[in-house]
Amino acid sequence: MNATLDAWPIINVPSIQLVQGHEMGETEKYKPSDYAIGVVSVLSGGTVKTVKTIGKVVGTVEDIEKKAKNLEKAAKTTNFTKYPTGFDEVAKYVKEYKKLPDNYITKKQAKALGWERKEGNLHEVAPGKSMGGDIYRNDDGVLPSKAGRTWYEADINYISGYRGGDRILYSNDGLVYKTSDHYKTFTEIK
Incomplete structure (x- = not known):
């Protein structure tokens, strides 16, 4: 041996x-x-x-x-739930339930958990969450305006790191638009 x-x-x-x-x-x-x-x-x-x-x-x-x-x-x-994260899934959910799925948190909620935009750390401080529910001001007037209409934004396809350019914009009266180039162009989701 x-x-x-x-x-x-x-x-x-x-x-x-x-x-x-x-x-x-x-x-x-x-x-x-x-x-x-x-x-x-x-x-x-x-x-x-x-x-x-x-x-x-x-x-x-x-x-x-x-x-x-x-x-x-x-x-x-454990009862695992797959939350919608894609354009069509989130748009369908918003149209049906008039709110974002539970995996979305606002910027204020994210900041309270320790999120810092410059660090791209949402996935660390709020695993499984995406940013959404904040008001989109539509300052340039590209989206349809109407008295009493409020626009909200939500990240789409977020996994980790810095937020990408994919967003949906949805209104309090049922309109939903998407952008894949960080608000440069919009397409309605019907």
Whole structure:
């Protein structure tokens, strides 16, 4: 066996440690999860001790298995809802319910959670949320005006980082428009 281990000097020490079942110079035996860490160390060329140190930060195989089981259990007992995020989906929702889906928050709500426009951190402070519900002033008069009409805006297709140029603009009386170029052009969604 020593001849085989000597043939691979890169993995010599970690291999010996795995065979002996403990760190060289130490008497504490490995736990089952340490063997998994040891295999990783042998394959990666590191020492068992180095990988165990990393493992303390990341967690043992047993911890990871426990977390995975808890996540699986939560997934089975949670009623997941897919919120609309595309142009047609959000427009349909707004027309039907006269409001944005629950995954939308206003700029004021986002700021209260720690959102900073210059940092593009909405996905960090409000995971799964998109910006929407703020008044769009229609200062240039491109959208149809009418006494008593109020326009609102909502981001479309937002996932993370800085907000893109896709928006819908919807009115309090049922009109919905979209823009993909950050308010340069508008198309009505019927």
